[in-house]
Structures are given as structure tokens and as C-alpha cells.
Amino acid sequence: MMKILKTLLSITALILIICILAIGMLVFFADPNKLKPVLVEEVKKTTGYQLIIEGKLSWSFYPGLAVKMEHVLLSAPGQTSAFVDAHDVRMAADLMELLRSKEKLQGGVSIASLRLMNIQAEKVNARLQWKSNILTISPITAHLYQGRLEGEASGRRFTSEPVWNWDVQASNIQIKPLLEDINGKKTRLNLSGTGQMKMQAETSGKTRERMTDNLNGSVSFNLSNGAMEGVDLNYLLKNADALLNKEAVNPPENLNQTEFNRLTGTALISQGVAESKDIFLTAPAFTANAQGTIVLKSRELDLQLQVKPGESARTKWEIPVLITGDVSHPDVRLDTMEIQKILTAQEIDKLKSKAAKEIKKHVPGKTGEFLQNLLR
Known part of the structure; x- marks a missing residue:
């Protein structure tokens, strides 16, 4: 038994020596x-x-x-x-x-x-x-902004104008540092929170500008427990509430951000322009639907929001908000034209209510009922 054991040890030692010599020669x-x-x-x-x-x-x-x-x-x-x-x-x-x-x-x-x-x-x-002449990169895994990236990519036509395709999913990433690296840290409008993202896209070109112009695909996102920095929708909501109730507008509280519980949406990208019709934001005091476009190369935004106040607000109308201009310094404002329409509708409702009372008081019978129906 000892002889067999010594033989096995000798063989193992010999294999190790051969491996060490092979590595040394290499x-x-x-x-x-x-x-x-x-x-x-x-x-x-x-x-x-x-x-x-x-x-x-x-x-x-x-x-x-x-x-x-x-x-x-x-x-x-x-x-x-x-x-x-x-x-x-x-x-x-x-x-x-x-x-x-x-x-x-x-x-x-x-x-x-x-x-x-x-x-x-x-x-x-x-x-x-x-x-x-086709490069396939699959699978791909990486650590990305405290989260994880998985996916695949491919490239072709390298001798002329390269074409790239990719299909990637990111989970549990911190969205703020990602957007800061893409847009720069001095950008006024930013998002924070933990997110999941998926993107399928194709583009062509050898420069960043050319690839951005030729970008086509789709993206979806789901962010939680974050903030929209550079936009205080709570303040705009209070302003709209004051305007609709004909009260003085309070000065801003310098919060300059909107905390949210969840932000979701999808976007289609065509020739470097991303368009979304289903952005939905849930915040403690309201919910909001948004739609619009962003030109990726120039970073020009054109978003329209409909903010629905919570039960604590006196105003039950959906408040229209516009976010337009460059991402680095966008113009965030109430849509005053739509606000004026709401005010006009309120005045009309008041007149209708007053007229209905007078008709009920002074015009009895079928004639009164006919006039009441006209006011509805």
C-alpha cells in the first residue's frame, strides 16, 4: 500500500514539475x-x-x-x-x-x-x-453603476461604415451617475434612483455624432425611490392650485426637485430621436403622465406632463406642465394656455350652476326641464 502511495506522489510531483517547466518556457x-x-x-x-x-x-x-x-x-x-x-x-x-x-x-x-x-x-x-467579417460578443456581463449588465452585441461592415446591434438589460443600477457620465455633471435636469433598463438598438457610423444620428431601437425603464432633480412639480402644483382658486402665488421653497416612488416608461428611437407616450410617475402628493420627444444629438427636450393632484389638493383638475429646451438648462413651466382653458371652464360651470338654480326657481314644468337639459 505504501509503495502505491509513493508511486502516486511521485507521479503527481512529476506532473507539477512539468507544468512549472512549461510555464517557465512559455x-x-x-x-x-x-x-x-x-x-x-x-x-x-x-x-x-x-x-x-x-x-x-x-x-x-x-x-x-x-x-x-x-x-x-x-x-x-x-x-x-x-x-x-x-x-x-x-x-x-x-x-x-x-x-x-x-x-x-x-x-x-x-x-x-x-x-x-x-x-x-x-x-x-x-x-x-x-x-x-462579423464580430459577435455574447454573452456580455459587467458591473454597471452598482448594478449588473447582461446582454449581447455584434458588429459588421467595418471596412466601410460599421453597423452595430445590441440587446442589453441592466438591473439595480444607480441612474444618477450614469446620466451624469452621459450628459455631464452640470446638467440641470437629472434623475436619481435605482433602476432597471432594457435596450434593443442598431446604429451605424464611426463617430459618436454619426452613430447618434443613425440610432434606431427601443428602450424601457423602471426607476424606484428617486428624484427628478431640477424640476419641482410640487411647487408648480401649488401654483396652479392658487391660480385656479384666485389666490396669491407663494415664492419657491428652493427644493428644486421632485421625489417619486416610481417612474416607468418606454420609448421608441428613430434616427436619433426618442419618443415616449407612456411615461408614468407616482409621487406622494400626485401622479403624472408624460409624453414627448428628445433629440439625442442636440439633447433638446419637448415633454408635456399632466399632473393629477392627490386627495389633499382642492383642485381636481389635471395640471398641465411643459418641459422644453436643452437638457442642461430646460424651461419648466405651467402650460398657461391650458390653465386659462381650465379657468374658463370653471367660470362656465359656475354660470351654469347659477342659471340652473334660477330656472328651477322661476320656470316650472316641462319648460324648466327642457332648459335644464340645455345646460348639461
Whole structure:
């Protein structure tokens, strides 16, 4: 028994020694930096994009054999700034196929930190396949603004005007830092809260502007326990209530935000213009329906809201609110034309009520009933 055990231990030790020697030979005799010019040239020839690999390449052995790149930048033709900025990139693929420039390549990539356009992600993992000049990235997983991203994407026609498709779902993300990275931190109108988002879209182009203009698809969102920053719908509701009851308007309380319990909606995107007809907001003191458009390239908003007061408000009319202009400094106001229509309707109702009382008092019988019906 001891002899068998010693034999097994000897075999195990021998296997370990062979593995260590193989790794040592790979490190000392197979320099991964020889791949750097091959990768840069292949990306340039196949896609037209400019690939920059900063730092030395090295081997990574966990969780599998891969080439490790410290910092990778990717920019579109004619563009000075990179739209992809990745740190600690590990790429596992059939290296012999890569060196021979085969038409087919597949493998995996992991990225510790990634910036795509202005969107930040961490712990990105994806499977890649390059076949017949089509790049398929599926599945994709990543940490995104304290939440999680899952999905897939593909690209084609890289030698002319690249076409990209994607289908992604984000869960439990913090929406405020995401929007700040997209629109800038100085934007007046913003949203906060925890959200779920889904997006299916297609676009084409090599620059951000071109890709925005050509964007088509759909998006849905569901946010909870957040705030609409830059818009105080409670103050506008109080103003409308005062106007409809012919009272003085109170000065703003400088809250400049609207807290909500839930905000949901969907939007269709056509040639860079997103249109929604079913935005619904639930707040402690009211509910609101909204519809409108946003031009993604210019960030021009045109939203119409109908705010329905809660039971505590004296006014039972739905209050119209307009949000228009640039997202960074939109114009938020009551729709005074619609408010005037409400005031006129109220006055008409008062006149009808007074006339009905006088008819009932002074015009009896069928004639009175006929006149009453005319007032309805």
C-alpha cells in the first residue's frame, strides 16, 4: 500500500514539475509582446480603427491562459480621442490562429475597468467570435453603476461604415451617475434612483455624432425611490392650485426637485430621436403622465406632463406642465394656455350652476326641464 502511495506522489510531483517547466518556457521563450504589432495591424486593416496598447504584454494563467494588456485604447478613424478606454485587459484566444491571420477567431476577454464613450463599467467579461467579417460578443456581463449588465452585441461592415446591434438589460443600477457620465455633471435636469433598463438598438457610423444620428431601437425603464432633480412639480402644483382658486402665488421653497416612488416608461428611437407616450410617475402628493420627444444629438427636450393632484389638493383638475429646451438648462413651466382653458371652464360651470338654480326657481314644468337639459 505504501509503495502505491509513493508511486502516486511521485507521479503527481512529476506532473507539477512539468507544468512549472512549461510555464517557465512559455514566459522566457514565447514573448507575448510579439503579438502587439500583429494586433494593432490586424485591427487597422480589418476595421480602420486605431488600436493603442500601452505598457508591456504579459501572460496570465488564471483562470486560464491569456495575454494580459495593461491599458488599451481604441479610436475611430480621424478622431483624436478614444471611445474605448480599458484597463487590465486579459484576452484568451487561439493565439496560433491570430498569428496566422485566420478568418475565424474566438475566445474570451475580461476587463477590470472599461470606459465606452462616457459610460463606465467594471469587471467586464465577454465571449468573442470573429467570423466572415462579423464580430459577435455574447454573452456580455459587467458591473454597471452598482448594478449588473447582461446582454449581447455584434458588429459588421467595418471596412466601410460599421453597423452595430445590441440587446442589453441592466438591473439595480444607480441612474444618477450614469446620466451624469452621459450628459455631464452640470446638467440641470437629472434623475436619481435605482433602476432597471432594457435596450434593443442598431446604429451605424464611426463617430459618436454619426452613430447618434443613425440610432434606431427601443428602450424601457423602471426607476424606484428617486428624484427628478431640477424640476419641482410640487411647487408648480401649488401654483396652479392658487391660480385656479384666485389666490396669491407663494415664492419657491428652493427644493428644486421632485421625489417619486416610481417612474416607468418606454420609448421608441428613430434616427436619433426618442419618443415616449407612456411615461408614468407616482409621487406622494400626485401622479403624472408624460409624453414627448428628445433629440439625442442636440439633447433638446419637448415633454408635456399632466399632473393629477392627490386627495389633499382642492383642485381636481389635471395640471398641465411643459418641459422644453436643452437638457442642461430646460424651461419648466405651467402650460398657461391650458390653465386659462381650465379657468374658463370653471367660470362656465359656475354660470351654469347659477342659471340652473334660477330656472328651477322661476320656470316650472316641462319648460324648466327642457332648459335644464340645455345646460348639461
